Amino acid sequence: MKWWPIVGITKKLTKNETYDSKIAVEPLKLFKKSFHLYMIDVGNSNQLNFEFYALHTPRYNIHRFGIYFAASPRHADLLVVLGNPTPQMVKPLKETIRQMPEPFGILLINGCDETGVDLENLKLPNVVATMRGCPTASEILAVLLKISGRTD
């Protein structure tokens, strides 16, 4: 039996890192301190899902930036689209966007696999940033911070 609170205070799980990104972003300044995002897998190779799972870990500790994962698009400020949609996922993707409360933004992450429908042809509304390839969790976090309008 350990003294968990003391372990928790003494052990620092969070990485000491500064997050910066060069990707062009339209910031949604409304959500500086409470930024809720919903991620939708539209048929990527699962690598981006894993990368987002890594973003959940205490190494990144995204809650300190006020970033949270919402359980429904109706609670979210930003929709993160993972991968290029398979033909079957185009309709659900559009429906998900329809369910987003305004104002909202969409972050597109293409992924490494060039499969599926091209996201640019779909003409999704309110796209605030597009990330190509398979970004790492740190890169994603940097872009999220930029979108939320935080500078730290």
Added chain:
Amino acid sequence: MKKLLGVYHTNSDSEESLMIQEDGKIHIEFGNSKLFKNSTLIHERDKVIRDPLGDDNDVTGEGVFDFRYGPVTAGVGKAGVYHLFTYGERILRVKIDPSYNRREVDKRMEGKSIEESLNLAQNICGNFCVSHSLAFSRAVEEALEIEVSNHVKILRAVALELERMYNHMYVISRLAAAAAQLVLTSHLQGLFEDLLVVNEKFSGSRFLRNFIDISGVKFIPTIDVLKDVSENVQKISTNFSKLFEQSLASRNYIDRLHSTAVLDAKSAQEIGLTGPSLRACNVLEDLRKGEEVYSSLRIVTDEEGDSLSRMEVRAHEIIESAKFIVESVQKLEIEDRNVNEFLPSNDGRGEGLGACESPSGSVVYHVDIEGGKVKKLYVSTPSLFGFAAITHSMCENNIFTDFPFAVESYGVNFADAAR
């Protein structure tokens, strides 16, 4: 016991080329796939996954409805649909539709050059990158009769074990999260991220992407890097074993997993299940067993066949893999660093079968190469059989709250199943 993993060529009913796994060895056999109970599952793998040992019809009755979970949910978070038939709480039958994630990667590989195909093979499932590229490489190597040096074999094994470690860590942390063991989850997630960092050190990619190459590896880590990796893996393994032991003391964690989604060995074999989930049913079967580089590896099994067993097998495998990596790095230090360069040519031809033990079971590739290009390809993925095992083991005795424990414990994903 013979397991049918795939049917890659059909002439008539009795003349089909069957991919068979028997006692941890993969081979090709001619015969009738209908003699295997999972034949329909394999033939209809792109449409819908049903329980191969159960009834094909949907359940009906007063109050019975299809609780559709997917394709966009925060709980699963992946593009696929679970159809849970229920009259409230009890799961009567499960149907899984992976078609939302069908990208036809395997189809697109046909007609491509070997390098391009290798790259595409990684895209079938991002978190089984090494397994897929390794199985594909082995198939090509068999087809073109390429020899692989011992050094490369060890390096590939290390990469494969690194992949196994982070995938298992992911599964166990998901299970802990489903049981709301928040402290444990956070620690496991931390270790998961650490493993990704180790991967990056080892191969330059957090998911070991573009590491395996035909006849070799694309990138040979220096001794210093290997030592660093070995040290880190050792540390993570020690931390993990501590956490694991402590987690087993928590009754309300264990109770959620115990006797959830029980699968017996016979059904598991008939479904075609491989990997840690099969070993959790007390079947000692592993593709790594026959390989020379793995001579010192201990294969872990468990008896119950429930979610807890599957979790424990994975936990022990993390520790065993770490041990293996540390030993291998010591071997690599004294080994000659000779790598055969693969020279693409336009006249290579032949058929080859390649397989490897991915974190969730056997990944098998059969390739037919002609003129340096992939003419025909068949890939058998472990997630298909994992999902089939979910549909079988979750019926009747499980309720909705068992769902995450059943699904996560198999370590399967739609990308791998749908390809």
Added chain:
Amino acid sequence: MNFMYFTFLFFVFGALITFWKKTSYLMATFASVFAFITSIVGLNAPFSSGMYKIFDGFELSVGIDHTSSIFLLIASISWFAIALYSIDYGVNYSKKMPIFLNAAFFGMFMVLTAKDAITFMIGWEIATIFSYLLIMEHKHSFKEAFEFLAFGEVSTISLIIAFASLYFKNHSLSFVGTHGTWLFLLMATIAFMTKMGIFPLHTWLIGAHSRAPSNVSAFLSAPLTLMGVYGLVRALSISGQPEWWGIMAMIFGGISAFWGALQAVAAKGLKILPAYSTIENDGTILATLGLSITAFAFQINVLGEFAMLTTLIVTFSHVITKTLLFLAVGHAKEALNEESIDDVRGVWKAVGKIPAFSMVISALSFSVFPPLIGYVAEWMTLETLFQSYKIPSMTARITAAFIGILLALAMGMAAFSMIKLAGYTALGYDHEKRAKKIPHFNMNLAEIILISVIAGAGFLSPLVVKLFGYKKFLFGLLGVPKPFLIVSSHPIFGVVSPTFLAIVACVLGIFPAIFYLLKKKRVRRVDAWNGAIALKEGEYFSAPAYSFTLEYILRKVYATKEIKSGNKRYVSVKDVIYDMYYGLNRAVKSISNVLSATLMNGHIYSYVLYTMIVFIFIFFISR
């Protein structure tokens, strides 16, 4: 007094002019209005008509006193709504229905105005027999109707015994100036409890209520069970207030309420659920009446009177709300022609806003939503039970405590079952089914009137209390002017003011409402979020699934079985009391088989022997 005769007259008139169905129902509506006026008159000035001598020893007398006025008031509202509703609803039924309905109302009116046992019995039998005929109006309901009649006759026989014992004691059958024995009270209680459908005599009620045409269901559930309550109150006024009766009533009432609520939760049929809810409400009524009598038995008159007031308010709430519920459910059932809760989804869209709103309001009232009348009733019930500590008898106190637990559980489960009913039918997802066109103006009118009564009586419940003649429980305190505060005892034990609650809620609601209306937000309508694909038929969460958890947890009580046959899967639950009657049925059959084989075997000797034995037996008795 004239209004009373008008009522009788109009009911008779309505029964006679059955060739014009609508006019006939209209007559019943007028008669109900006269009945209402009679009750208002009676509340202020009780009257009696004197004796009508038919022949020697056979006299009829009618009249209204305070008790019967209250019950008549409650019944007349229900009659009015049912008769008005039937003008449209009766289109699909035969021309016999208005005769039966008018006659049954006539019988009930006679019961309520009866001053002596003979009149009472005549009214009672008329009501029973015509109710039986009304149930028969629905096709294939012979078994249920017969069951109703059988239980009805059980209650008649018990009543005859009770009145016989009354006659032997007093040599008079009048209700005034006579005193009943314990036998009278016991037999009368059995009779009236059967009518109220008190556990374990409730099985007839489920079949009859769910099988009958919906206006008849409303009539059976609300005014007819009211007759049972009236009978009990009347019988108690004749026999005095013994403690044993109070405790017995509490036990039966509590168990009945609990059992009814429990079975309502598991009910799948659209009208079975309200039928079980009736049993629950009648149980609550009996329990509070029992507590009232217990309190009177120990001369704790304030508690006794408050408990009696509670009984009246709960009865009022039950009768009005249940009438509305059955009428609304019947409206939807008739329009969609479906039987189960699951198949009548989306009433709001498919049938109409008024029936859907009626279901919601009645369900809210049963789920104790302030300031509806159901809220006042349940508050009073709990207040009554909380005060049971004042009773000196340990037995009564322990009983009241346990019954309190049962009633509280019943209230909780009632809310659960009402969410199931209204949530799936009125507010549930649309089935894409459209209702068939039926005339519905009068149906809607009847429903709106009942909604206003439920809301109005809740909002102005102090006035209802005053109308019932319990002014002493009205008070003013802390800024709430007299008489808008209902108190549960003197000195004050607990207080409630639904009027002020409603006013405060309205005032607090005004500002958000103004804010909302001025802001004029753009509204975007989307489907319910369900994994990004709209729900298909067969993917909707079903009503049986809603209650399965409880059915599984209480599987010993429900005898829950998960049935599997091929690809068909379902959950079976049952009311185990049915098994009891089934066993009884089997026993009677086998005994009669044995008797017919031994005694009535067709041999002349056995008949002679039988006659001899009976002769000797009678000889010894009459000697």
